[in-house]
Amino acid sequence: MSWAAHPVGDAEVIQLSLDESERFSAIFDTYFGEIHRYVAQRLGADHAEDIVAETFLTAFRKRARYDPSLASVRAWLYGIATNLIGKHRRFEVRTLRALGRYGVDTDIPGHEEQVAAQVSAESLRPSLAAAMAGLNQRDRDVLLLVALAGLSHEEIATALDIPYGTVGSRLNRARKKLRATLGGTNPILESEEAGRG
Numbered sequence: 026m027s028w029a030a031h032p033v034g035d036a037e038v039i040q041l042s043l044d045e046s047e048r049f050s051a052i053f054d055t056y057f058g059e060i061h062r063y064v065a066q067r068l069g070a071d072h073a074e075d076i077v078a079e080t081f082l083t084a085f086r087k088r089a090r091y092d093p094s095l096a097s098v099r100a101w102l103y104g105i106a107t108n109l110i111g112k113h114r115r116f117e118v119r120t121l122r123a124l125g126r127y128g129v130d131t132d133i134p135g136h137e138e139q140v141a142a143q144v145s146a147e148s149l150r151p152s153l154a155a156a157m158a159g160l161n162q163r164d165r166d167v168l169l170l171v172a173l174a175g176l177s178h179e180e181i182a183t184a185l186d187i188p189y190g191t192v193g194s195r196l197n198r199a200r201k202k203l204r205a206t207l208g209g210t211n212p213i214l215e216s217e218e219a220g221r222g
Contacts, residue, residue, distance in 0.1 A: 036093035043089055052098060053081050059099075060106050063174050067110050076113070080106040096183040103174055104184030107166050156206035164199040167192055 035052060042049040060080055065073035083105050084091075091101060157165060166185060170176045178196075182189045 035098035036091075039088050039091050039093075039098065042085075046085075049085050049088065052084070052102075056099060056102050057081070059174075060102055063103065063169075064106055064110065066173050067169060068113060072113065076106065076109050079109055083109070097180065100176060100180040100184045103170060103176060103180070104186070107170065107184060111162060111166070152207055153203070156203050159206060160199055160202055164195045164202070167195040168199040168203075171196060 035055070038048055038051050042052075057077065061073055061077045064076045064080075068076060080102060084102055087105075091098070096104070157168075160168065167181055170181045170184065176184065178189060178192045181187075181192045185192075187195075
């Protein structure tokens, strides 16, 4: 019987991959692009490849411990990626500070790099990037999992292994700090208004 003859969910694919490791490639194929975009927006395209590769390698090695009752595969992968990004927090802060000073380098050779830079440029204006560099890592992780990955509070709580209420308080604290640093302005609304003008 072919795999295509019996469509399965992500959690079942992980379970089946315990006996047939090649099945894990379906998880990679499904989530690689999404996880790559998230990591590239946080650390830059140059560093994304290594972190994303390590994310999927870690997930593959820990797949026997994956518990679908605790997290969706998507949230689980974002949690792994965010933890790996945390190991590179100094680099992330330097990147954010550089974006704050100089903006995004628009002279990037490859198409994927140009798209990632454009998305980052639109979502991280220099003043916002500099303000984000001033956030502590835990608050920045929560904020960026909402802003870049679109995860729900529940998914973030699961991905970061923190209580649900902590997600809300970290997100609220991050937003307040950003508003204060940016002089009470909302950079999202400013971007939308500039796009309409």
